[in-house]
Amino acid sequence: MDLIQRPRRLRRTASIRTLVRETRLHPADFVQPIFVIGGEGVCEPIDSMPGQYRLSVDELVKESVALYELGIPAINLFGYSEEKDPGGSASYREDGLIQQAIRALKAGIPEMSVQTDVALDPYTDHGHDGVLVDGEIANDASVEVLTRMALSHAEAGVDWVAPSDMMDGRIGAIRVALDDDGFEDVGILAYSAKYASCFYGPFRGALKSAPRKRDDVPEDKKTYQMDYANVDEAIKEIALDIEEGADVVMVKPALAYLDVIARASETFDVPVAAYNVSGEYGMILAAAEKGWVDREDAMFEVLTAIKRAGASMILTYFSKEAAIALRV
Numbered sequence: 001m002d003l004i005q006r007p008r009r010l011r012r013t014a015s016i017r018t019l020v021r022e023t024r025l026h027p028a029d030f031v032q033p034i035f036v037i038g039g040e041g042v043c044e045p046i047d048s049m050p051g052q053y054r055l056s057v058d059e060l061v062k063e064s065v066a067l068y069e070l071g072i073p074a075i076n077l078f079g080y081s082e083e084k085d086p087g088g089s090a091s092y093r094e095d096g097l098i099q100q101a102i103r104a105l106k107a108g109i110p111e112m113s114v115q116t117d118v119a120l121d122p123y124t125d126h127g128h129d130g131v132l133v134d135g136e137i138a139n140d141a142s143v144e145v146l147t148r149m150a151l152s153h154a155e156a157g158v159d160w161v162a163p164s165d166m167m168d169g170r171i172g173a174i175r176v177a178l179d180d181d182g183f184e185d186v187g188i189l190a191y192s193a194k195y196a197s198c199f200y201g202p203f204r205g206a207l208k209s210a211p212r213k214r215d216d217v218p219e220d221k222k223t224y225q226m227d228y229a230n231v232d233e234a235i236k237e238i239a240l241d242i243e244e245g246a247d248v249v250m251v252k253p254a255l256a257y258l259d260v261i262a263r264a265s266e267t268f269d270v271p272v273a274a275y276n277v278s279g280e281y282g283m284i285l286a287a288a289e290k291g292w293v294d295r296e297d298a299m300f301e302v303l304t305a306i307k308r309a310g311a312s313m314i315l316t317y318f319s320k321e322a323a324i325a326l327r328v
């Protein structure tokens with residue numbers, strides 16, 4: 001008689017399970033997204049994202065030191081702007097909020113890797129990531145403004161710019177502009193496969209950046225962000241961004257897109273990042289509050305799954321909480 005196969009032997013005790021574990025989380029896997037606001041000494045709780053705050057530049061530097069000490073190597077900055085106009089002009093000012101934040105971080109904690117969001121939605125009065133011409137998001141005109149924004153971040157000393165707008169050709173345009181101005185060491189973390197997702201809702205609350213309900217404004221981002229039914233298209237978008245000069249490519253959101261992360265990491269030889277977005281964070285918090293799941297267990301299961309799927313770095317609002325829990 002054939003010997004019975006007993007895979008359960010490798011699951012028998014905690015120490016055996018540790019030995020055969022295929023995926024391990026480490027604080028160095030995480031990038032903490034942070035919302036930056038004007039003023040001083042501001043640490044404003046975000047209603048739609050419990051546990052996350054809008055920080056003024058001085059508080060941001062303090063928080064970054066704490067994150068770095070926990071082993072988190074990078075932060076990704078988003079600007080909260082009260083100043084909004086059709087062209088998003090507050091996005092590329094030399095003394096703008098994010099530009100000031102980059103300078104303060106580079107002075108206060110130069111070893112922290114600083115990434116900045118490049119998209120116009122917090123800065124436009126219509127809430128879209130690009131500029132509108134005749135009620136449509138105009139691709140090439142948007143790329144011009146986004147390139148200006150990326151350059152202003154490079155001038156302030158950023159390590160990587162992270163274009164999250166999904167316009168065509170923006171990675172190439174930004175790469176060329178950076179190189180022309182002597183910023184060949186500034187990296188590009190490209191949101192390559194960013195889907196038009198309902199899971200960005202809490203984030204749009206944090207920045208008051210949702211597309212406005214106006215006749216002359218498209219009600220959603222579906223003409224530039226991807227259709228969630230598609231995966232071949234994601235592979236095509238990622239290939240284009242790599243060709244145009246992306247150093248790291250991103251899939252976003254993460255949880256409903258683990259197949260996309262897996263295919264991307266199998267197909268390409270550049271690191272793949274995944275964004276565990278605000279709505280994914282919120283679902284765990286809400287279910288935990290109801291007592292339906294354990295918050296920490298759910299957090300670790302989800303983060304491990306994203307890494308298991310092939311992500312080399314995870315942008316997550318759980319960065320700090322997970323890093324603290326991993327230390328003990």
Ligand code: PBG
Pocket residue numbers: 117118119120121129164165199200201202203204221276277278279
């Ligand atoms: C905007 C941007 C969004 C997010 C990151 N950059 C929202 C959007 O595209 O509408 C979402 C992040 C999250 O939900 O955590 N360019």
